[in-house]
Amino acid sequence: MEIKKIEYDLTVCKVPDYKEIDLSKEFFFIGKTDEEISLVCPTSETPQHTSAREDGWKAFRIQGVLDFSLIGILSKISSILAENHIGIFAVSTYNTDYILVKEYDFENALKVLDAEGYKIV
Numbered sequence: 001m002e003i004k005k006i007e008y009d010l011t012v013c014k015v016p017d018y019k020e021i022d023l024s025k026e027f028f029f030i031g032k033t034d035e036e037i038s039l040v041c042p043t044s045e046t047p048q049h050t051s052a053r054e055d056g057w058k059a060f061r062i063q064g065v066l067d068f069s070l071i072g073i074l075s076k077i078s079s080i081l082a083e084n085h086i087g088i089f090a091v092s093t094y095n096t097d098y099i100l101v102k103e104y105d106f107e108n109a110l111k112v113l114d115a116e117g118y119k120i121v
Contacts, residue, residue, distance in 0.1 A: 002063035020047030
């Protein structure tokens with residue numbers, strides 16, 4: 001299975017509304033519930049007004065389109081990283097999963113996954 005590095009430095013934040021989110025940008029995730037609007041975006045694109053913000057994230061994605069019948073892909077990766085004391089923040093799209101780790105753990109996460117047989121691209 002291939003893992004692709006995402007080159008952006010990322011921020012995870014909460015925003016009060018959608019006004020400052022530039023929906024034309026190439027890379028971001030929005031999650032909305034009855035309690036909050038969460039945003040993952042390149043640090044350079046973080047809205048000015050956030051109610052909470054954490055910088056210092058990097059990400060990689062599982063390459064390809066994952067069929068919904070596939071079981072345990074995210075679980076296996078998260079278990080490998082947990083065994084190596086690397087925390088994650090995961091987001092999923094219709095096609096695949098993205099795993100965020102703190103910037104200081106990023107190279108080690110890729111090294112650990114490579115040692116477990118994942119191809120890093």
